[in-house]
Amino acid sequence: MKAKYIIFDLDDTLMYEIDFLKSAFKEIADFIDKKNQEELFKLMLIKYHEGENVFDFLINNYTNFSKEQLLQMYRNHFPNISLNEGTDDLLKKIKSKGYKLGLITDGRSVTQRNKLKALKIEDLFDKIIVSEEFGSTKPDERNFKIFLENDIEEYYYIADNTKKDFVTPNKLGWTSICLLNQGNNIHTQNFDLEQKFLPKIIINSLSELLKL
Known part of the structure; x- marks a missing residue:
């Protein structure tokens, strides 16, 4: 494998x-x-x-x-929030397959860390990059290159923001995957962009990742 x-x-x-x-x-x-x-x-x-x-x-x-x-x-504030449907099961299945799990998120440390604690998923990830803690935001290459390891052959990045999420993973040769907005996202998705900004794969739900 x-x-x-x-x-x-x-x-x-x-x-x-x-x-x-x-x-x-x-x-x-x-x-x-x-x-x-x-x-x-x-x-x-x-x-x-x-x-x-x-x-x-x-x-x-x-x-x-x-x-x-x-x-x-x-x-x-410590938020009252929950994972999107099926996400907890998905993350645990990925871990059970022996794959490594990472997270890249822009925002303030206390805000993003409180979200992760409320969602009870902090311990699932091998590495977490929060922009305020790290000192740079997406699409800075440093936020992505920190995950590069000699024994890893394939990288997948799953996100939603076409403006900043996929341009760097594409440049690094990763498989970029966009979760399509189902009407709940804060930011609108614009696919009328240069090819370098566009994801290689578009999915309607995270459960589709299991097929990949």
């Missing part, structure tokens, strides 16, 4: 970023107005989907709180 390294993105790949946002909004709404928490949470979501700046709305209407205070709560 060829040695393989299966490397994932986190947000909108293993979990939906919108779930983290909702978790944070609920905590902020409860902190600001415990009596009307549910109504405020729903209003915050409406403002978000309408493209308004939710934090500006909050500090303009709840003047006892600062924008920085609320942003820190958003970034640092």
Whole structure:
């Protein structure tokens, strides 16, 4: 069996970023107005989907709180989130085959680490790269080359963001795989790009990886 390294993105790949946002909004709404928490949470979501700046709305209407205070709560709260359907089983099956598992995620250390702890998957990965800890963000080659090992013959990278996720894996000769947006992603996917930015394979669900 060829040695393989299966490397994932986190947000909108293993979990939906919108779930983290909702978790944070609920905590902020409860902190600001415990009596009307549910109504405020729903209003915050409406403002978000309408493209308004939710934090500006909050500090303009709840003047006892600062924008920085609320942003820190958003970034640092311990989220109530879950893995996308079938993901836990998939990761464990990959490990059971003897393949190595990696993760590359952009974001603040405390935010991304809290997500991983909440999802209970931190210990499944052989190596985790969080951009703030590492000092550079995707598509910097360093974030990918750190996974290169002499005994690994094949690399797979599974992610969702066509702007930054696939250009470097393509350059390195990895198999780049895009999880197609099913309508829940924070960022839109644009496939009208130069070939170097496009994934080699597109899948509708992570379960399709088992066939590969």
